[in-house]
Amino acid sequence: MRCYAQAILDSGIPQDNHVVVSGIGCSGRVAGYMKIDSYHTTHGRAIPFAVGLKLANPELTVTVFSGDGDLAAIGGNHLIHAARRNVDISVICANNFNYGMTGGQLGPTTPFGARTTTSPYGSPELPFNLPYLLAASGANFVARWTTIHVRQLKRDILYMFSKPGFSFVEVLVPCPVGFGKMNFIDEGLDEMLLYKERCVIADGIPIDELGIDLRTDQPIYVGRFIDRDLAPYRPVRLEDIE
Amino acid sequence: MTSSGVLTGKHFFQGDEACAEGAIAAGCRFFGGYPITPSTEIAERLAHRFPEIGGVFIQMEDEMGSMAAVLGASAAGARAMTATSGPGFSLMMENIGLAVMMELPCVVVNVQRGSPSTGLPTLPGQSEVMQARWGSHGDYGLAAFSPWSPQEMFDLTIHSFNVADRYRIPILLMADEVVGHMVERVVIPREDQITRWERKRPDPNNKDAFEPFLAEDPDLVPPLAYAGEGYRVHFTGLTHDELGYPDMSAETHHRLVTRLVEKINYNSEKIVQTEDHFMDDARIVVVSYGSTARSARRAVKDARQEGIPVGFLRLVSLWPFPTNQIRELADHVDSFIVAEMNLGQMALEVERHVRRPVTGVHHAGGAMMAPDRILDAIREVANTGYTHLR
Ligand SMILES: Cc1ncc(C[n+]2csc(CCOP(=O)(O)OP(=O)(O)O)c2C)c(N)n1
Ligand SMILES: [Mg+2]
Numbered sequence: 001m002r003c004y005a006q007a008i009l010d011s012g013i014p015q016d017n018h019v020v021v022s023g024i025g026c027s028g029r030v031a032g033y034m035k036i037d038s039y040h041t042t043h044g045r046a047i048p049f050a051v052g053l054k055l056a057n058p059e060l061t062v063t064v065f066s067g068d069g070d071l072a073a074i075g076g077n078h079l080i081h082a083a084r085r086n087v088d089i090s091v092i093c094a095n096n097f098n099y100g101m102t103g104g105q106l107g108p109t110t111p112f113g114a115r116t117t118t119s120p121y122g123s124p125e126l127p128f129n130l131p132y133l134l135a136a137s138g139a140n141f142v143a144r145w146t147t148i149h150v151r152q153l154k155r156d157i158l159y160m161f162s163k164p165g166f167s168f169v170e171v172l173v174p175c176p177v178g179f180g181k182m183n184f185i186d187e188g189l190d191e192m193l194l195y196k197e198r199c200v201i202a203d204g205i206p207i208d209e210l211g212i213d214l215r216t217d218q219p220i221y222v223g224r225f226i227d228r229d230l231a232p233y234r235p236v237r238l239e240d241i242e
Numbered sequence: 243m244t245s246s247g248v249l250t251g252k253h254f255f256q257g258d259e260a261c262a263e264g265a266i267a268a269g270c271r272f273f274g275g276y277p278i279t280p281s282t283e284i285a286e287r288l289a290h291r292f293p294e295i296g297g298v299f300i301q302m303e304d305e306m307g308s309m310a311a312v313l314g315a316s317a318a319g320a321r322a323m324t325a326t327s328g329p330g331f332s333l334m335m336e337n338i339g340l341a342v343m344m345e346l347p348c349v350v351v352n353v354q355r356g357s358p359s360t361g362l363p364t365l366p367g368q369s370e371v372m373q374a375r376w377g378s379h380g381d382y383g384l385a386a387f388s389p390w391s392p393q394e395m396f397d398l399t400i401h402s403f404n405v406a407d408r409y410r411i412p413i414l415l416m417a418d419e420v421v422g423h424m425v426e427r428v429v430i431p432r433e434d435q436i437t438r439w440e441r442k443r444p445d446p447n448n449k450d451a452f453e454p455f456l457a458e459d460p461d462l463v464p465p466l467a468y469a470g471e472g473y474r475v476h477f478t479g480l481t482h483d484e485l486g487y488p489d490m491s492a493e494t495h496h497r498l499v500t501r502l503v504e505k506i507n508y509n510s511e512k513i514v515q516t517e518d519h520f521m522d523d524a525r526i527v528v529v530s531y532g533s534t535a536r537s538a539r540r541a542v543k544d545a546r547q548e549g550i551p552v553g554f555l556r557l558v559s560l561w562p563f564p565t566n567q568i569r570e571l572a573d574h575v576d577s578f579i580v581a582e583m584n585l586g587q588m589a590l591e592v593e594r595h596v597r598r599p600v601t602g603v604h605h606a607g608g609a610m611m612a613p614d615r616i617l618d619a620i621r622e623v624a625n626t627g628y629t630h631l632r
Contacts (some may be wrong), residue, residue, distance in 0.1 A: 016472040021314070024479075031478055037469040039317060040478035041310060048307035049276075052314025052322070053469055055298045057271050060318065078310075081303040097453060101560075204367050216347050235298040236289075 001030050003215040004092060007157040008036070018061050020144070021050040022024070023075060025067035025101045027173075029084055029093035042163065044074030047082045050089050055235060058088075061161050068095040072128055076108065083137035083166045085233040090160035091168045093130065096175035097214070104178030111214045113180040120235065129211040130170045135226045139167030142226035146172040146195040149222060156224065165232035172212075172220070195220065245262050247295035248433040254429040257421045258283035260351065260626035261351055261430070264399025267436050270349070270468030272296040272322035274311035276330060279363045280419040283327040297337055305330035305477050307393055309337035309350070316346040317477065318469035325351035328361060331370055334401045338412050341380035341472050342502060344477045345455070345464065347406035347441065347457040351398070353422040356607040366419035367607030368532055369584035373416045375561050379536040383506030385513050385565040386414040386561040388531040398558070404439035409463055409509055414562060419520075420533035420582065424529050428568040441466050449473050455486040455498075462505040506562050512619070515558035516567050520546055526623050527571055529592055531557040536582045541616035550624045563591050572596035581616045583607045599623075 008018050010056045015036055020030040024043035030037035041049045046064045054062045064071075065234050069081050082089065099105040105118040109130065113122040118233040134142045141163045145153040153171060174180060174191035194214075194240050203223035212223050247266045255263065262284045265273070273292065275285045285301065292299040298315070302308040308324045315322035326334065331352045341348055356362025359371045370377075374386045385405055390397045395417060402413040444465040446454050452477045457464045464484075467473040479494045482489040489495075506513070520542060521527075530538035535556045542554040555571065557564065572578075578596060580589035581603040589602040603619045605611055 016474070017470055019469045032478065035474055035496045037313075037474060038467075039344075040476070040480065041313075044305060044481055045310035045337060045340075048302060048310035049314035049317075051300070051307075052272065052274060052316075053313075054310035054314075054320045055300060055466075056315035056318035056322070057470055065289055077277055078307050081307070128259050217312035235300065236293045237296075238294050 001033065001065070003154040004063065004157055005034065006154050007161065010158055011161050013161060014059050017059060019048045019053060021053065021062065021067040023070035023081060025070045025099070026096075027065065027067040028070055030065040032053045044070055045078065046070065047075055047078040047089075047091065051082055051132050054087060054089050062089045064089060064091045066093065067100065068093060068097070068109040069099045071128060073108040077157040080133065083134050083139040083168065086138055086140060086165040086230055086235045089166060090157070091166070092157065093168065093170045094173045095130065096172050096179055097178040100178040104182065109212070111112045111212055113215050114179070116179065117182070127212065129208070130211045131225045132207045135207050136170045138166070138230060139168050139226060140228055140230055140232070141167035141219050142199070143168070143224045144170040144172070144222045146199060146222060148175065148192050148195050149199070165230060169229055244502045245295070246433060247291065248431050249430050251430060252429065253428045254282060255392050256423055256425050257389070257392040258353065258423065259287050260392040260428045260523075261288035261415070261417070263398045263430060264396040265349070265403070266291060267396070267430065267433075268295070268321060268400040268403035269438060270321040270323050270403060272312065272315035272320040272351050273297065273328065274302050274308045274315070274322070274326065275324045278303055278327045278330045280355055280422045281325040281327050281351060283422070285352075291380040306337065307335035309334040310618070311468060312348045313337060313341055313344065315348050317344070317469050318347045318535065321407070323349040324353065325353065325386050327353050328357040328367070328370060329359070331373065334616070335378045337543065338384075339380060339382065340479045341412035342378070342382040343479045344385060345410035345466070347410050347412070347466070349402045349406055349413045349415060351399070351417060352398060354416065354418045354510065357428070362608050364419070365608045366533060366583060366610060368418050368463055368508050368534060368582050369487055369607055370515045371416060371584070372587045374416055381503055383503045384411045384561065385506065385559060386415065386416050387515070388416045388557060388560050389421055390423065390556065392424060392428050395421060396428050399437060404437065405471050405486075407441045408439045408507060409513070410466055411506070416532070418532045430555055442485055444473060449586060453484040454459065454486045455482060457501060460508070462501050462508055463526060480513070488542050510562040511566070513562055514564045514567070515560060516564050517556040517558055520612040521553040524574070525576045526550070526552040526579065526620060527555050527580045528552060528581060528620065529555045529557065529588070531560060531588065534583050537611045538616050541620060542615035543549050544613065544617050544622040548621070550620055552620050552624070556590065560588065560628050565595055565597070568592060568595045572598050577601065578622060579603060579616070581611060
């Protein structure tokens with residue numbers, strides 16, 4: 001959130017033109033903490049709300065800030081379709097590997113084997129590799145950072161504001177209460193240390209290798225994975241049909 | 243055609259097409275929807291018509307997305323609409339509640355088909371009138387209209403945008419397959435004869451002091467600020483105070499929800515719309531709406547030929563319910579008949595408001611109600627008083 005706020009200040013875009021939209025969840029509350037036009041919508045629907053905003057007023061710089069469950073589970077369909085259409089919005093996904101708001105349940109990014117209140121014996125499901133999903137869906141920009149990569153994160157959020165089309169950054173964030181304590185990561189700081197030890201900056205690595213497995217001592221890859229210029233979405237205009 | 247797209251003149255339109263033209267005439271410039279019979283022609287016509295007038299048409303991935311996109315567009319200041327039918331209407335419910343809570347004006351057209359579930363996709367129904375009132379969770383108020391002709395699909399679409407804007411509420415235009423697909427004459431007036439009610443807007447010279455959910459006027463409607471105007475507003479579906487920020491106290495919750503409900507109650511006389519005929523000496527009143535009202539009017543005319551003192555009341559608005567009109571009528575008549583294409587929904591509402599016998603003429607949907615069934619009910623009520631026909 002600090003990175004987002006800093007990026008807004010540095011963007012050169014008037015603050016009145018920035019709009020933040022979020023869904024429901026701990027991360028969804030960000031909309032209420034920013035002193036810009038902000039919309040805290042329903043669970044999963046931040047992206048289509050943001051699409052409506054952006055298309056109705058293309059002058060706005062629209063950012064969606066929400067959680068992994070909100071964006072990739074209940075809102076997963078909107079996520080891939082907005083990326084496919086390449087609507088010119090930026091999405092910041094705070095991935096804490098669980099449903100924090102409701103007390104630490106299994107989510108679409110919970111690593112295989114990780115324990116949550118609804119996977120007490122370890123998750124039997126394979127999680128989404130979000131950068132892979134977004135790349136396949138057609139996003140113009142896809143990155144992943146963690147809360148220790150503040151410089152890179154701010155830089156990329158700033159870049160996303162001006163990047164035409166759909167851009168997406170996954171941010172791995174600690175959730176000591178909802179996720180950490182069930183998985184032998186005691187404090188938020190310990191999860192940060194884990195990121196520090198295991199993260200490898202690997203821009204351009206094959207995106208199918210970006211899955212996260214917290215059990216093993218596999219690296220967690222972070223970086224910028226996709227930066228391309230597919231045509232952004234534009235509503236059909238008279239000149240297109242004449 | 244004028245640059246604003248108003249197709250002034252006489253046309254032969256399907257109800258769905260008339261609805262799309264009504265939206266254009268009302269200044270609607272955003273449509274987000276998902277195809278569903280029998281409403282699809284509205285989306286198709288707008289997809290065709292919007293590019294030339296600068297409107298945004300987007301076919302969303304589902305109806306939850308459609309409704310959310312409409313609210314986003316409304317938050318940005320656009321007049322925005324979606325159109326659907328039963329299954330899609332159910333999917334929109336959560337965000338219709340968000341529209342109520344955020345007080346974002348918008349229009350949702352439901353061209354009703356046979357329900358429940360997938361039901362009868364190509365055939366008519368009127369079984370979502372209670373869902374229209376109560377379908378989203380919680381206590382709230384909104385308005386719903388029921389057109390009975392292609393002309394009224396045009397007129398009431400414009401009116402829906404006006405009422406939505408005036409009171410900052412979602413409007414549900416509850417059409418049915420018969421009206422949506424029937425082709426009739428539609429007269430589109432000159433642009434300068436189309437009334438557009440303005441939204442209440444905040445004072446641009448007092449941006450810092452602006453409280454987006456403070457309703458200072460007796461009508462309980464706060465002014466609406468759009469994204470990007472510099473008011474730095476916060477909108478949330480959480481219970482919020484006048485500044486718009488979450489407040490999880492029972493007091494604030496009661497104050498907010500009461501205002502949202504009272505906003506409709508206070509203004510209901512201005513929103514309610516009914517049409518009546520043959521009332522002067524009526525002892526029996528047939529209440530109906532939408533395409534069924536066409537059959538009801540026929541039946542009432544025929545009964546009058548037979549000398550039965552029966553009147554005809556058409557509900558143009560379904561919600562808020564015309565409480566005063568019905569109660570006043572009840573002072574002068576003996577009995578009510580409610581004809582509708584469902585197994586008894588508005589009949590319950592009429593029953594709730596009058597201490598008179600209420601006879602239902604009901605059919606689950608799938609075909610327009612035959613006037614004879616209503617005529618039979620009128621005869622029976624005339625002969626025996628109270629009866630219950632299904
Ligand atoms: C339709 C609906 N279903 C369920 C919920 C309950 N709920 C609120 S937040 C949430 C999960 C949020 O998880 P995530 O998006 O990962 O956010 P986090 O709290 O972890 O930041 C759920 C299931 C809801 N508000 N609405
Ligand atoms: Mg989460």
